[in-house]
Amino acid sequence: MSDVVERTLSVLPGLLRQHEPGAVPGGAGGPGRVSATSRLGSLIRSITALTSKHEEEKLIQQELTSLKATVSAPTTTLRLMKECMVRLIYCEMLGYESSFGYIHAIKLAQQGNLLEKRVGYLAVSLFLHENDELLLLLVNTVVKDLQSTNLVEVCMALTVVSQIFPREMIPAVLPLIEDKLQHSKEIIRRKAVQALYKFYLIAPNQVQHIHDKFRKALCDRDAGVMAASLHIYLQMIKENSSGYDLTGSFVTILKQVVGGKLPIDFNYHSVPAPWLQIQLLRILGLLGKDDPRTSELMYDVLDESLRRAEINHNITYAILFECVQTVYTIHPKSELLEKAAKCIGKFVLSPKINLKYLGLKALTYVIQQDPNLALQHQMTIIECLDHPDPIIKRETLELLYRITNGHNVIVIVQKMLDYLKESKEEYAIINLVGKIAELAEKYPFIFLKLWSQSSGKCDVVHPDIPNNFLRLLAEGFDDGKEDDQLRVYAVKSYLTLLEEEDALYPQKFLQVMSWVLGEYSSLVTDVDPEVILAKLHSLLKKTFVTSETKVWIMAAVTKIASHTSHSKTVDKLIQEFSNSLDTCMRQFAFELKHLCEDKALMKNLLPFDASCTDMVVDASLSFLDGFVSEGLGRGAAPYKPHHQRQEEKLSQEKALNFEPYGLSFAASVSSSGITGRQSPTGLSFGSDMSGNSGETGHKETNTLKLEGVHKLWGKEGYLPKKENKVGKENEPQTVSCGSLLARQVGDPPASRSDQVASLSEEDKEKQQLASTLFIGLGSSAGVSLLGKADTATQKFKRKSKINETRNSEEASDFQNSASSDFGPLLDTVPINLEDCEGNIHTRLRKVSLCSSDIVEDNLAFETPQSLKKSGLDDRLSDSRLSQSSLFADSNIEIFLPSPSAHCESASKIPLVPSLPEELQQLTHSEVVELCQSDALALYLCKVWTDDSLLLSVFVSNKTNSALNAVNLMFEEAEHFQILESPTYQFPVIEAQSVERCEKCVWMDKICTQGILSGSINYQSEMDTRLEFSVTLSLLDFIRPMAMTTEDFGKLWLSLSNDVKQNIRMSRSQDSLSAALNTLQQKLKLHIVDIIGNEGILACQLLPSVPCLLHCRTHSGMLALWFRSPCSALPDGLLYQCQKVMEES
């Protein structure tokens, strides 16, 4: 009765206010409460009346506009504002943004009375996110409310803090919240703990100092507060389980809870505080993991928990499940494990699906520790496989995946594929296909068999699978015999599959099939290749085969044809496809035809089982050299690459250079071309010296690797392979593991059959399935189920040999190429020396020290002959090492000390420092003063020796007494390296005398200019220290490099880093030779050759990094083209060139 009165009461005001007769919507018990927020009510009513999404959008936009006007109007009362907020929350929930109202929500929280404040806070916590700047405006309100005497306000403030709070403002409220931990009301304490938990999550170090307060909260007399503090502890223990010695406390709490010491009020379905128990069990699990000592403490209480949880209710199972997980996580105790296993049984066998699901989950969790458990429940698991709920099925498959072994893998993958066929959820498919791929890698046999049965889904989802598989097959395993068994098995099973005339296979599968047949069909001796060819041929004619697959098949045909002497099918095929409309097919047919005419070439081209051999591609196309030189000899124009032709077109000068470059050059081409082809690495250098055709070499002349199987279908047919794997063809194939396995699966287990005779057919099937699924699970039961225990599991490991061999091959390539590059250099030395005889001493001049000034002398020519030779020798012996390390772009680390050791040879010289005799003959700078003090003066002279930059430092003692222990020290510089030690000690410098020391410097990292600083200290009355610095430029370390045109050509092709630049020539040096002379003088480049309007120059960065330069002039521009093994060197030199050309 009172109910009716109440309803009438509540309906009345609503009706009165709305003036809308009949506006009360129908609904049991609902209508009375509609009135409270009438505008929201009308909004909702009009939305429900709408039919389309579009209309809804329109209506809400309208609503939002009017709301916007209302909230920003100054006359809006807080009460109205509150109503607006509720409407805004509703709009936001439907997905319409209402950011204009956010600030008003904050205002409402600040200004409103309790009711309005509450809505304001709620709106804030719903609208804003953690990093929103508007949140800062809320901080003051929160602080005010925390200090309020009204409990509700405090509560609201704490609630909003634990939902959302700006991290950087934590210090502002932290003390207030800490105070609240002592509040008399437990709800306040609880919320304060929750707020602190939030702080711990977003800024753990800010609450570090109050850890003992957490502890107090844990000991709070109110269980709710204690429960709240568990959140914090769970989080902290998750992060670091070892730091907390609280296991005893947690165990005691759990004991009390389980023992029913809590007030009856905490019971839920007569279970004492179940969520608290769950939380505690989780914490214990984390604490006891891998810790026998703490685990010991909790055995009792876990046992108690397992025992107590008997009432048949959901929540007891929740506790049981948690218990089981904890028991299996902590240090094991057999009694407990036994009980836990029983519990899992209860779950798995439960008719409630939720429990079954959890049971399966638990099984999955424990299966690795205890595979027997799965055996106990095998029948249930089999049933779950056919469960209507996909979630259960998926969990079952996950479980099966964990117990996969060599015996049951086929059945399990089969089940997975069945699931794949039905499933539509993308996430599930991806997950499962990943698992199948993983299994396939582990157990390749199953793959061959199963692929055919899988639907097309597999190829859509995971294109990687076939590639991985083929790679696996091609690279093989540790054991060569197993490889071949696998391959033979693959070929045979595919042939059987092809027998079925009208079977439709996925394209990817056909591709795999044809690849395997092409590659390994010759391993199968008892099948006529003609048969295979016929099958492939018929496949080619099928309409469902895509053109991509056709290419795969065609390649397979080509490969098989290379093993057979003569095949009618091939002839027929060639005939058929030679006039195919598909150009690709036509080309393949054409190639096949030509290859068939030359069997020897074909065999060479398609060696057996060479899919993993790395192919060495001769990017310089040196095998065409003979052809090219012949053509050139007949007067053909040299090849020019596209960009160069365009450049020339632009310059619109002389159209083409029809002149051949002299006879000697043509001869050299042909000779080197021939040797190139026979070079052991397959890497040879076209030595076309025109500089034009030098460009034909690819940038990457070091071996282009075709890795993996897929790429095989690229340019495979064009290059001879150097290394053939032999000795695999003749191994006889008798037993195939795979077929054995297949037989196992097919046969029903004999010994089992008498036991199952009484069972129904369906059950029998299931039993069979079970026996195939659970074999090999470690226990005797598994074996007896099968009745056969003879087969060993086939596990294959992918071998990693491939990479190693590849690396070593690469290394040897470098060695070879390096030695072949530098070999001829030795021969050329005398010639060059003769050349420069005339220049010697003619331009001797001293240059200033400052290295931005250019050294004008061609100093290499001034080097005494003996020195030069020895230097070159050094370089040669060095060349292999430096070359290879340079290719890896590292800096040179290995040095041979110069034989002409002038380092650190201190000797006495007069007070005015000058170089000693032997150094005077070398090019050197003037002696300049570095620094000076009362007692000392430091001078420096740079000497550009052939193999290093020699810094000659003079220390002159200006005093009238001897100076003792003068230490010279160079600091470590980023770019430079001082050979031997960077320090030198003069034991004594006599009064009024000069001592000298020398340091050899190399450039370690390339830079255009760098500073080498150092200091000198000496003992007079006190320790005195002088600092100095020397500027060194790149040019200090550049030396000319003498070589012949041919060597230049070879080296040019072997270098990979190039830089091109056109620079304008000034009028004074409009001819090429003038420009080159400038470069020769100022940059110390060696002019190798000048032909027409092109010139080639060479230099090296000490100790032996070559850099080659090709110059060409056209219409007042000088086209510079640098190449070097080091990437930074061309850039540096280019910069210097530009500077030099601008200056002159």
Place this chain on the structure above:
Amino acid sequence: MINAILVFNNHGKPRLVRFYQHLAEEVQQQIIRETFHLVLKRDDHICNFLECGSLFGGSDYKLIYRHYATLYFVFCVDSSESELGILDLIQVFVETLDKCFENVCELDLIFHMDKVHHILQEVVIGGMVLETNMNEIVAQVEAQSKLEKAEGGLSAAPSRAVSAVKNINLPEIPRNINIGDINIKVPNLSQFM
């Protein structure tokens, strides 16, 4: 932790949306839509747990849902929550709503959105379960509305006034836990400093 609590009706209309991690508006709507589709196609007799895939950007998340007449209550949680525990928490939440609204129905959720949110705030705060004791939750809600009514006046919500009067003498529930003998050791405080 609980990442989101979604309530929608049989047609996918959202009735209560609460995310505990910040997500863009569009993402939220997408999650609501996809969750609805996932849940809708499951009939009532199969299990209440669902893996939601990459919906939340990780594989760790699960949907735990219950279906009541016209409404789906979906909790999206990560692996640190107990599935069955959450399932019963939904029950607690719904029962609490029922107590607060007396025979709760979909309309109550629509028209008293703010109140529903306030009740939820007493159960779950910032993604963590705060209180699972139904009586306590109801008491908190009532106590707050009682105080507010003192300010807001009776006219605002007569029905609530009536129910408040009914429950005005709600006894203070003793909640003391006897932990006299727990005696927590504090051996080395330094770890916690």
